[in-house]
Amino acid sequence: MAEGLFARPKALFDIPTHYCPGCHHGIIHRLVAEVIDELDIQEKTIGVAPVGCSVLAYEYFHVDMLEASHGRAPAVATGVKRVHPDAVVFTYQGDGDLAAIGCAEIVHAAARGEKITTIFVNNAIYGMTGGQMAPTSLVGQVTSTSPYGRDLETAGMPIRVSEMLATLDGPAFIARVAVNTPANMNKAKAAIKKAFELQLSGQGFCLVEVLSICPTNWGKTPLEAVKWLEEKMVPYYPLGVYKDVQEVAK
Amino acid sequence: MSEKVLMKGNEAIAEAAVTAGCRHYFGYPITPQTEIPEYMSKRMPQVGGVFLQAESEIAAINMVYGAAGAGARVMTSSSSPGISLKQEGISYIAGAELPCLIVNIMRGGPGLGGIQPAQSDYFQATKGGGHGDYHTIVLAPNSVQEMADFTMLGFSLADQYRNPVMLLGDGVIGQMMEPVEIKEENTKPVEKPWAAVGMHGRTKPNIINSLYLKAKELEDHNNRLQKKYAIIRENEMRWEEIYTKDAKLILVAYGITARIAQAAIDKAREAGKKVGLLRPISLWPFPEPPFSRLAKTAKAFLTLELSAGQMIEDVRLATHDAKPVYFYGRTGGMIMTPMEIYQEITRILDGKEGK
Numbered sequence: 001m002a003e004g005l006f007a008r009p010k011a012l013f014d015i016p017t018h019y020c021p022g023c024h025h026g027i028i029h030r031l032v033a034e035v036i037d038e039l040d041i042q043e044k045t046i047g048v049a050p051v052g053c054s055v056l057a058y059e060y061f062h063v064d065m066l067e068a069s070h071g072r073a074p075a076v077a078t079g080v081k082r083v084h085p086d087a088v089v090f091t092y093q094g095d096g097d098l099a100a101i102g103c104a105e106i107v108h109a110a111a112r113g114e115k116i117t118t119i120f121v122n123n124a125i126y127g128m129t130g131g132q133m134a135p136t137s138l139v140g141q142v143t144s145t146s147p148y149g150r151d152l153e154t155a156g157m158p159i160r161v162s163e164m165l166a167t168l169d170g171p172a173f174i175a176r177v178a179v180n181t182p183a184n185m186n187k188a189k190a191a192i193k194k195a196f197e198l199q200l201s202g203q204g205f206c207l208v209e210v211l212s213i214c215p216t217n218w219g220k221t222p223l224e225a226v227k228w229l230e231e232k233m234v235p236y237y238p239l240g241v242y243k244d245v246q247e248v249a250k
Numbered sequence: 251m252s253e254k255v256l257m258k259g260n261e262a263i264a265e266a267a268v269t270a271g272c273r274h275y276f277g278y279p280i281t282p283q284t285e286i287p288e289y290m291s292k293r294m295p296q297v298g299g300v301f302l303q304a305e306s307e308i309a310a311i312n313m314v315y316g317a318a319g320a321g322a323r324v325m326t327s328s329s330s331p332g333i334s335l336k337q338e339g340i341s342y343i344a345g346a347e348l349p350c351l352i353v354n355i356m357r358g359g360p361g362l363g364g365i366q367p368a369q370s371d372y373f374q375a376t377k378g379g380g381h382g383d384y385h386t387i388v389l390a391p392n393s394v395q396e397m398a399d400f401t402m403l404g405f406s407l408a409d410q411y412r413n414p415v416m417l418l419g420d421g422v423i424g425q426m427m428e429p430v431e432i433k434e435e436n437t438k439p440v441e442k443p444w445a446a447v448g449m450h451g452r453t454k455p456n457i458i459n460s461l462y463l464k465a466k467e468l469e470d471h472n473n474r475l476q477k478k479y480a481i482i483r484e485n486e487m488r489w490e491e492i493y494t495k496d497a498k499l500i501l502v503a504y505g506i507t508a509r510i511a512q513a514a515i516d517k518a519r520e521a522g523k524k525v526g527l528l529r530p531i532s533l534w535p536f537p538e539p540p541f542s543r544l545a546k547t548a549k550a551f552l553t554l555e556l557s558a559g560q561m562i563e564d565v566r567l568a569t570h571d572a573k574p575v576y577f578y579g580r581t582g583g584m585i586m587t588p589m590e591i592y593q594e595i596t597r598i599l600d601g602k603e604g605k
Contacts (some may be wrong), residue, residue, distance in 0.1 A: 042449065043448055043449050043450050044449075044450065045448060046320065046446050046447070046448055048316070055461065058455075061455075062455060063448075063449060064446035064447060064449055064455045064456045065455060065457050065458070066315070066316060066319045066446050066458040066459070067457070067459040067460065067461055068312065068315070068316075069312065069338055069339065069342050072308065072309070072312035072315075072339070075309040075310075075312035075313050075316065076313070076319070077316060078302070078313050078316060079314060079316025079318075079319070079322075080316040080317065080319065080446065081316075082274060082300045082302065082317060083274060083300075083316075083317045083320040083322040083324075084320055084447060084448065087320075087448050088448075104306060104308075105305070105308075105309055105312070107305075108305035108309065
């Protein structure tokens with residue numbers, strides 16, 4: 001192939017995805033794949049796919065993968081990593097998968113300092129099943145199971161996963177990023193890269209929460225959705241680094 | 251270890267697993283099997299293995315899924331309520347065709363039940379347990395020696411068929427001590443070219459999965475599984491017969507109940523009563539051949555279980571109801587005595603059984 005300035009990452013298959021128009025999963029997949037390429041770890045990377053919109057991630061990433069049951073990806077990844085400590089093991093999970101049904105698994109994988117990397121895609125809704133309320137849905141957010149808006153009295157406040165996990169001693173790196181602008185995409189990629197690098201150097205559990213849009217289930221155009229992410233989600237889910245062992249060490 | 255030592259059944263499982271080359275154990279404490287994780291927590295670090303106390307039985311079985319998918323010889327253990335929690339994971343393991351050993355040291359149910367021995371998880375163990383059309387191979391030991399032997403056998407059957415194997419014991423065999431010899435065998439590592447280990451030069455990724463969104467593909471997958479189960483049925487039925495040749499009454503019992511039945515049979519034979527024992531060892535596949543054979547020579551069957559009557563359904567299917575199948579069971583952790591069984595034998599052979 002002639003040398004080009006822009007090409008598909010090796011770690012991503014050249015096939016169409018099933019994601020909806022405007023969805024950020026495609027961008028996030030690409031960033032993860034670029035990092036796998038740049039670190040030259042495709043041969044020893046093992047991914048774990050969740051249940052949710054990214055359930056078919058194993059068809060897109062060009063690495064060995066396991067499909068986990070709903071919420072259990074961190075437990076599955078733990079099993080894999082304990083068998084192959086030298087492999088690079090990552091989970092790719094949505095907010096229903098990770099913050100609802102899989103809350104125990106992510107908390108304990110983080111608490112154990114399990115040397116895996118989790119890419120946590122937070123779009124504040126259950127996408128795959130058609131737009132139900134998630135633990136991350138904002139107060140007042142209308143979904144198919146909160147038709148009057150998320151009610152604080154009955155559903156409580158949304159869970160801030162990064163802040164919660166950052167209270168534990170096990171994690172080496174926790175950051176929240178977004179891919180709504182090119183600048184933020186660069187920051188997101190840097191965070192994802194760091195989350196893989198720290199696994200490679202055996203530092204401990206790493207998680208990157210990526211705020212994402214769901215135009216289909218939010219009932220918005222992609223541009224409206226990006227605006228909603230910026231105006232509603234980012235204020236409740238501030239971007240930034242919540243835990244970094246390297247910063248602590250300085 | 252090659253001489254006989256005195257061990258608890260649960261410890262024998264753990265040591266046999268280590269001898270069989272198992273280096274990954276994921277579990278969660280629950281009575282009456284906690285000796286297994288305790289033993290493993292001490293033993294695994296000595297052999298460079300991994301012991302991990304998971305946050306739940308659900309996490310433990312999913313760690314098993316991950317480790318098995320990554321090519322390891324791996325196990326978990328629990329007791330009835332904990333096994334219920336593992337059922338989703340077991341269904342995924344069966345669907346993705348991963349080899350592993352799952353130990354259930356049964357206690358009384360339903361619900362939280364109690365902590366005393368029972369055999370009331372027979373349906374759950376032999377009929378699938380979780381969702382979907384699948385089977386685990388189920389082995390039922392009746393001694394501490396068999397706890398060890400079947401642990402080793404279980405690992406090798408799991409690898410041979412890429413299928414989960416359940417060792418179905420009960421609180422009595424788990425807790426009791428007997429002399430046991432841990433035999434050095436079945437430790438050969440098996441090639442697993444399908445495992446997710448990192449591509450390492452392969453161009454096509456290995457995917458561990460049980461998702462088939464297209465109906466036709468899922469049916470094809472199910473047909474493949476059913477073909478495998480038919481081969482397992484063909485090759486892996488196991489049972490033991492004692493005094494069945496001339497027996498008028500065949501007692502059917504597995505696990506600890508078979509040991510109690512044996513004592514009752516000895517007493518019955520002394521009294522001139524022609525009673526024999528048919529002990530299913532593989533509960534799935536259920537050993538059907540001896541039932542149809544013995545249905546021709548015996549007058550009746552008596553199924554004995556520490557449950558309200560579960561295996562009796564398979565006994566009736568296997569005998570095609572050609573002869574009466576009676577039942578005697580205790581539940582809740584109560585254990586039948588040889589005398590209770592003897593009284594049942596007498597009732598049936600003397601024609602006083604009204605059922």
